[in-house]
Amino acid sequence: MKIVFIADGNPADNRLWSGTIKQMYTKLKQEHEVTVVDVSNYSKILIIFNKCLTRLVKLILKKKYNATYSIINAKRESKKVEREVCKLKNVDVIFCPAKSSSIAYINLGIPIIYLTDATFPQMINYYEHLTNLCKLSIYEGKKIEGKAISNSSFVICASEWVRESVTKNYKVNKIETRVIPFGANIDELLPKKKKIEEQINILFCGVDWKRKGGTTAVETVRELQHRNVNVHLYLVGCKPPEEFVEPFIHTIGFLDKNDERERNQLKEIYSNMNFLLLPTIAECAGIVFAEASGYGIPSITYNTGGVGTYVIDGINGFKLPIEANYVNFADCIERCINDEKTYENLCIRAKEYYKVLLNWETWEKLFNDILKEVIK
Structure with a gap:
């Protein structure tokens, strides 16, 4: 036509x-x-x-x-x-x-x-x-x-x-x-089998630090660290304020998908993540949820806007009520970490949801x- x-x-x-x-x-x-x-x-x-x-x-x-x-x-x-x-x-x-x-x-x-x-x-x-x-x-x-x-x-x-x-x-x-x-807006997804290991890698991916909930993401990881969970946060798309500099926070910055080298770098980052943490307070859709699902990564986010179509509770992640805080996000992630079978099922279902719809x-x-x- x-x-x-x-x-x-x-x-x-x-x-x-x-x-x-x-x-x-x-x-x-x-x-x-x-x-x-x-x-x-x-x-x-x-x-x-x-x-x-x-x-x-x-x-x-x-x-x-x-x-x-x-x-x-x-x-x-x-x-x-x-x-x-x-x-x-x-x-x-x-x-x-x-x-x-x-x-x-x-x-x-x-x-x-x-x-x-x-x-x-x-x-x-x-x-x-x-x-x-x-x-x-x-x-x-x-x-x-x-x-x-x-x-x-x-x-x-x-x-x-x-x-x-x-x-x-x-x-x-x-x-x-x-x-x-x-x-997902990444071609040729390269997923690896996900499992709970000694170090838990969490991805935060967004350009707008405030709207995407960057502060809540950092506070969540700090809370998990206080609970003696070996967790590291990788920030893609933006740079955090200076007060969020920690040994377990890794700032990657903005990656241009038009650039082959940076696009491949983003693929490699996705391949090594255990969770996507995006406490976004306003979101119409969220391409990043489709990308995470394509890599078999569970998404933890707020129940806001159009997110409900992209993240299904117990299938490819969990949506928390908008009044939830960093402690609630830490609780959610810790429950997944402590139940390896639940985590593995989330990863499998996330990939399936991607193949069927996202x-x-x-x-x-x-x-x-x-x-x-x-x-x-």
């Missing part, structure tokens, strides 16, 4: 949406004729206007204005999509992953499949950059997303959490929705099923 793929940049770049866009683009190209429409080139005038408006709102209202959800910008993006699509012949479907502004104001008579990992109402005061928004930003965000969903023939949801919100907030009746989780081959198959429904 002939698919128009809307992207906010180069879809082959691993840095775009943590590599998720690249995985989708690569899979679709294998079976379909895919044409990319890049909507990332913003006009200088619009950039200046958005900066001025953002500063004005902050100065006068002491609020935030989020230019990403600007109706002016959405109309510009939609016009660009219309122009580019009109140059093509016999387009079967438009696929728009996580870019509602690009399809909100188009009118082409071509089926649209829209993919999202969170709705705008869910994100308000959930992620830091969408806190304390002015009324205009809230109005525009809901308006744009509502029109994008209304324009769509099908909405793919990255978790059950977002599917519930799409149905609740936008009164989806004729538009179909389906949950298709993301896969992989891009399954995503591709389910996407193609939707394509057939939309085109028939």
